Amino acid sequence: MQANPVIETLLNHRSIRKFKNKPLTEDQINLLVRSAQAASTSSFTQSYSIIGVDDPEIKKQLRIIADNNQMYVEENGCFFVFVADQYRNKQIGEKQGADTSILDTTQRLIVALGDASFAAQNMAVAAESMGLGICFIGSIQNDIDKTAALLGLPEGTFPFFGLAVGYPDQRPEQKPRLPLEVIFHKNTYKKDIPEKMMDTYDQKVRTYYKTRTDNRRDDTWTAEIARGLSAPARMRLKPFLEKQQLGRR
Amino acid sequence: MQANPVIETLLNHRSIRKFKNKPLTEDQINLLVRSAQAASTSSFTQSYSIIGVDDPEIKKQLRIIADNNQMYVEENGCFFVFVADQYRNKQIGEKQGADTSILDTTQRLIVALGDASFAAQNMAVAAESMGLGICFIGSIQNDIDKTAALLGLPEGTFPFFGLAVGYPDQRPEQKPRLPLEVIFHKNTYKKDIPEKMMDTYDQKVRTYYKTRTDNRRDDTWTAEIARGLSAPARMRLKPFLEKQQLGRR
Numbered sequence: 380m381q382a383n384p385v386i387e388t389l390l391n392h393r394s395i396r397k398f399k400n401k402p403l404t405e406d407q408i409n410l411l412v413r414s415a416q417a418a419s420t421s422s423f424t425q426s427y428s429i430i431g432v433d434d435p436e437i438k439k440q441l442r443i444i445a446d447n448n449q450m451y452v453e454e455n456g457c458f459f460v461f462v463a464d465q466y467r468n469k470q471i472g473e474k475q476g477a478d479t480s481i482l483d484t485t486q487r488l489i490v491a492l493g494d495a496s497f498a499a500q501n502m503a504v505a506a507e508s509m510g511l512g513i514c515f516i517g518s519i520q521n522d523i524d525k526t527a528a529l530l531g532l533p534e535g536t537f538p539f540f541g542l543a544v545g546y547p548d549q550r551p552e553q554k555p556r557l558p559l560e561v562i563f564h565k566n567t568y569k570k571d572i573p574e575k576m577m578d579t580y581d582q583k584v585r586t587y588y589k590t591r592t593d594n595r596r597d598d599t600w601t602a603e604i605a606r607g608l609s610a611p612a613r614m615r616l617k618p619f620l621e622k623q624q625l626g627r628r
Numbered sequence: 629m630q631a632n633p634v635i636e637t638l639l640n641h642r643s644i645r646k647f648k649n650k651p652l653t654e655d656q657i658n659l660l661v662r663s664a665q666a667a668s669t670s671s672f673t674q675s676y677s678i679i680g681v682d683d684p685e686i687k688k689q690l691r692i693i694a695d696n697n698q699m700y701v702e703e704n705g706c707f708f709v710f711v712a713d714q715y716r717n718k719q720i721g722e723k724q725g726a727d728t729s730i731l732d733t734t735q736r737l738i739v740a741l742g743d744a745s746f747a748a749q750n751m752a753v754a755a756e757s758m759g760l761g762i763c764f765i766g767s768i769q770n771d772i773d774k775t776a777a778l779l780g781l782p783e784g785t786f787p788f789f790g791l792a793v794g795y796p797d798q799r800p801e802q803k804p805r806l807p808l809e810v811i812f813h814k815n816t817y818k819k820d821i822p823e824k825m826m827d828t829y830d831q832k833v834r835t836y837y838k839t840r841t842d843n844r845r846d847d848t849w850t851a852e853i854a855r856g857l858s859a860p861a862r863m864r865l866k867p868f869l870e871k872q873q874l875g876r877r
Contacts, residue, residue: 382659384633385757389663389750410631412812414638416805418749419764422856423849425806430813437815462817467810468853470821475854485869486862490766492738493789496745497752497764500667501638504753508634515668515746517739531816540742556665557674561716563661566683567780568711572719600672604717605724607671613735617877620734628866 388508393553395512396451398545402433403456407509411459411544414505418497424468426491427498430460430530440529441541445518452516456545460519460526461499463491465625466535482535488626495539506544516541523619534624552590555583557600577601637757642802644761645700647794651682652705656758660708660793663754667746673717675740676747679709679779689778690790694767701765705794709768709775710748712740714874715784731784737875744788755793765790772868783873801839804832806849826850 382390403411408431415429432438435453441460442452452458465482472479481487503513519526519541526538556562558576581599588596620626631639652660657680664678681687684702690709691701701707714731721728730736752762768775768790775787805811807825830848837845869875 383757385637386659386663386754388634389754390666392666392668394668409808410635412808414635416808416811417639417641419641419643419752419762421764421766423803423852424856425811428811428813428817430815430817432815434815466817466819467821468857470819471826471850472854472857475850477854477857479857481857481860484860484863485866486769486860489741489769489788489865492741493745493764493766496742497749500746500749501753503668503746504750505635505638508632513668515670515742517670517742520735520738529816533817533819536817539738554672559658559661559665562665562674562676562678564677564679566679566681566686567778568677568679568715568782568785570715570719570782572716577720601720601724604673605721605726607673608717608721608726608728608730611730611733611735611877614733614877616738617734617875626866628860628863 388504392507393551394514395545395547395549395551396514397549398451398455398512398543399548400454401456401546403544408457411502411505415498415502418501420494420497421490424490425494426464426468426487427495428462428464428467428536429498430462432458432460437529441519441526444522444526445516446521449516449518451514451543452541455543456511459502459542459544460530461495461539461542462532463488463495463537463539463625464535465491466533469535483624483627485626485628488620492539499540499542502542511544512547514543516543520613520616523613523615537620537623537625552587555580555587637753641756642800643763644796644798644800645763646798647700647704647761647792648797649703650705650795652793657706660751660754664747664751667750669743669746670739673739674743675713675717675736676744677711677713677716677785678747679711681707681709686778690768690775693771693775694765698765698767700763700792701790704792705760708751708791708793709779710744710788710791711781712737712744712786712788712874713784714740715782718784732873732876734875734877737869741788748789748791751791760793761796763792765792769862769865772862772864786869786872786874801836804829804836
């Protein structure tokens, strides 16, 4: 099976966590947003918004929320926040005299999370094809109320994640992915994970971390996954969604 | 701003609802899944699975769940179901003696929905770059319990959507997207939608529907959005997620 320039771009992805101090141009931003918009959207509802953040103070505050050390939240070409958005369609429905109460259902929330993600992934792919680098930032959810306030988000909206885009100032190794056979199932879900396959993968990840850290980090994927389970995180999300009238029923 | 072959592929997207009767090869499927896996994944958790469905009976059942008339759910090159998946990491955590109870949090559910969507959008882009067509199928959620049972899905999993992939047997017009200025906000969310911009967009969508239906459908986007609000849908989703131990707190 021959790859092509598009698939090469996809397979070449690595997250960039250090950007040059060079803002994106308006033309670049427009092309990125248009690429995002071209993605599929559930039932044509287009239930998402994109907020392009270049205001230094807002970026700084987002970086503090995300993690003081994640300088790439602040220092990049542009920082985009992808928002699951029922507010727009609520306005539109109300103008037409419709009862908009169903926008608080789980179905609508899930659709909006999908729409926002498809758009974001398209933007990520477009950026990489332009020689830019990207990093998804889920940790803007660390203080979800503050993030929403900073961005002036109304009811019916949820800031899902950020996407830092900019000129790469590093060339990290690619993070190895799970064996295809572990992610991919044929016709029905196979519950058993082949032990040997996971051992091989763990060694691959160990090598990756050793290389990345000059031998300082000795770790495997399964150990990392297990460690990540130690404490629940971002417990404000559920009440926040409720407050925003999302996924209530 | 110059586009490139990747961005051209993105901007050229249209959903395909009629495929030729020609199955994808194993090589094609592998390349699609590898492209999907190359997408970003939150905190390296890889919280998703992909089920490739080629069994005619399972496809037929999924088509009946989705909508009897959506023949493209059954007739395509391969049908992929993207699953938000905490089951795998639960197994891995348990093997390491970890307390896995936090996998039922909203944070973990949201992360898994993102991971599954990023992977799916990458697969969609890869498919289109290979000359294949795609259509996302959210309506496998119409009978979420039956879909889960058909695919043998264990606790901790949620079948988010399907992706029909195959050789296009139609060349539909592109569906016009909202004006960039409506989707895109600068630094903070702007609540007002410029009325005139929406009127222009409504006319664009009207022309699109008239062209697609030989003048039979006279419709605008805002009217379609308002109509879509008439009744809540898929009200089993919330209790189903609860049952699957997802997003409980």
